[in-house]
Amino acid sequence: MKLKINSQGLKGHLKVPGDKSISHRSIMFGSIAKGKTIIHDILRGEDVLSTIEAFRALGVEIEDDGQVITVHGQGISKLKEPEKALDMGNSGTSTRLLSGILAGLPFETTLFGDDSLSKRPMDRVATPLQMMGAEIVGQTDKVKLPMTIKGSAHLKAIDYVLPVASAQVKSAVIFAALQAEGLTKVVEKEKTRSHTEEMLVQFGGEIKVSDKTSLVPGGQKLMGQEVTVPGDISSAAFWLVAGLVVENSELILENVGINETRTGILEVIQAMGSQLEILEQDEVAKAATLKVKASQLKGTEISGDLIPRLIDELPIIALLATQGEGKTIIRDAAELKVKETDRIAVVADALNSMGANIEPTDDGMIIQGGTKLHAPENAINTLGDHRIGMMVAIAALLVENGEIELERAEAIQTSYPSFFDDLEKLSENL
Numbered sequence: 001m002k003l004k005i006n007s008q009g010l011k012g013h014l015k016v017p018g019d020k021s022i023s024h025r026s027i028m029f030g031s032i033a034k035g036k037t038i039i040h041d042i043l044r045g046e047d048v049l050s051t052i053e054a055f056r057a058l059g060v061e062i063e064d065d066g067q068v069i070t071v072h073g074q075g076i077s078k079l080k081e082p083e084k085a086l087d088m089g090n091s092g093t094s095t096r097l098l099s100g101i102l103a104g105l106p107f108e109t110t111l112f113g114d115d116s117l118s119k120r121p122m123d124r125v126a127t128p129l130q131m132m133g134a135e136i137v138g139q140t141d142k143v144k145l146p147m148t149i150k151g152s153a154h155l156k157a158i159d160y161v162l163p164v165a166s167a168q169v170k171s172a173v174i175f176a177a178l179q180a181e182g183l184t185k186v187v188e189k190e191k192t193r194s195h196t197e198e199m200l201v202q203f204g205g206e207i208k209v210s211d212k213t214s215l216v217p218g219g220q221k222l223m224g225q226e227v228t229v230p231g232d233i234s235s236a237a238f239w240l241v242a243g244l245v246v247e248n249s250e251l252i253l254e255n256v257g258i259n260e261t262r263t264g265i266l267e268v269i270q271a272m273g274s275q276l277e278i279l280e281q282d283e284v285a286k287a288a289t290l291k292v293k294a295s296q297l298k299g300t301e302i303s304g305d306l307i308p309r310l311i312d313e314l315p316i317i318a319l320l321a322t323q324g325e326g327k328t329i330i331r332d333a334a335e336l337k338v339k340e341t342d343r344i345a346v347v348a349d350a351l352n353s354m355g356a357n358i359e360p361t362d363d364g365m366i367i368q369g370g371t372k373l374h375a376p377e378n379a380i381n382t383l384g385d386h387r388i389g390m391m392v393a394i395a396a397l398l399v400e401n402g403e404i405e406l407e408r409a410e411a412i413q414t415s416y417p418s419f420f421d422d423l424e425k426l427s428e429n430l
C-alpha cells in the first residue's frame with residue numbers, strides 16, 4: 001500500500017485497542033477455568049483470533065456477540081484432542097503459552113505457523129516442559145514449528161532458571177506447573193511482564209511472587225471471571241512517538257495499560273526530555289490517560305532491566321531516537337533478533353533506507369539523532385512483522401516528498417486492525 005506522507009500534525013483523542021498479552025491470557029484462563037468467563041474490550045487482532053480458534057479446536061465453546069466474548073470453560077481436564085493440527089498463524093504468544101497448557105494433557109497436538117513463526121525458537125519452551133515430563137518433537141534439534149506435543153497426566157514440578165528474559169517461556173512453565181505434582185519454582189533473569197501471574201490470582205489460583213522468583217503449587221482449579229482488557233501500551237507507543245515527532249501534534253491517549261512491567265517506554269520518553277503528561281490514572285484497572293505533544297528530544301541509553309519492559313516498543317523507539325539530538329544507544333536487546341523478524345537488522349535497514357543513521361550491533365543499535373527522513377528508493381517490506389509496518393507508517397509522516405510503498409502491510413492486522421483508520425482520524429482533526 002501507499003503510505004501517507006508529510007503530516008501537518010496529529011490531533012485528538014484515541015482509545016487504544018485492547019492489550020494483546022492480556023487478550024490472549026483471558027481466552028486461555030477462561031478456557032482452563034470452570035464456569036463462564038466474560039471478556040470486555042478484547043483485541044480482535046489476528047494473533048488473538050489464532051488463540052480463540054485453537055481453544056475452539058480443543059473443544060471449548062467461545063462466543064463473540066461483537067461486544068463481549070464469552071468463554072464457557074469446563075476446566076482444564078475437559079480439553080480434548082483436536083481433530084487436526086492447530087494453525088498458530090504469526091503468534092509466538094499463542095504457541096508458547098498453549099504449549100504449557102498442552103504439556104499436562106494426555107493427548108497429542110501438532111502446532112504449525114506462518115513463515116515467520118516457523119523460524120522462531122521453540123526449544124526455549126520445549127526444554128522446561130520436557131523436564132516436567134511432556135514429549136515434544138519439532139523440526140530440527142533447535143525445535144521449530146511444526147512441533148508435536150504429547151502431554152503427560154503426571155507432570156513433575158521443577159526448579160527452573162530461565163536462560164532468557166521471556167514472559168512467554170515463564171508463562172508456559174506456569175501453565176504447566178498448575179497441572180504438575182508438587183511446587184514449581186521459576187526464576188527470571190530480568191523481570192518480564194507479569195500478566196500471567198496477576199491473572200492467575202484473578203481466576204482464583206495461587207502463586208507466590210517475590211521479585212524474580214515465582215512459586216506455583218500444582219493441581220490447581222480455576223474459576224471463570226469477568227475481565228476488562230485495558231488498552232495496549234505497545235499499540236499506544238506508535239501514537240506516543242508520532243505525537244512527539246510530528247510537528248504541530250497534540251494527542252490524548254485513553255485507556256493505556258500501565259502495568260509497571262510494561263511502562264519502560266514512558267521512562268525513555270521522559271529521559272529524552274520530552275513532554276508527556278499523565279492526565280488520569282485508574283489504579284484498579286491499571287490504565288491511564290496520557291497526553292503528548294511535539295517536543296525537542298535528546299538521545300539516551302536503553303539497556304539492562306529496562307529492556308524487557310519495552311521490548312516490543314524498540315522499533316518505534318528507534319524512530320524516536322532518529323529525531324532526537326545526539327546519540328541513542330540500545331544494548332542488552334539480543335532478543336530482538338528472534339521476534340517476528342530480526343528487528344535489529346530490519347529496523348536499521350528500513351530507517352537507513354529513509355536517511356537515518358543506525359548502526360546495528362550484536363545486542364542492539366547505535367542511533368544518531370537529528371536525521372531528516374526521505375522517501376526510500378525502493379518499497380519497504382514488513383516481512384510479515386506488524387510492528388515494522390506501523391513504525392514505517394509513522395516514519396512516513398515525517399517525509400516531505402515522494403512516495404512510500406509498504407509491502408505486506410496486512411501484517412499490521414496481527415495486533416492493530418484499525419491502525420490506518422485511527423491514523424486517518426487523528427489526521428482529520430487538524
Ligand code: S3P
Pocket residue numbers: 020021022093165166167168169171193311312335
Ligand atoms: C509476550 C511476551 C514477549 C513479547 C510478546 C508478547 C507475552 O515475548 O515480545 O509480544 O504476551 O508474553 P517474549 O516472551 O518472547 O519476550
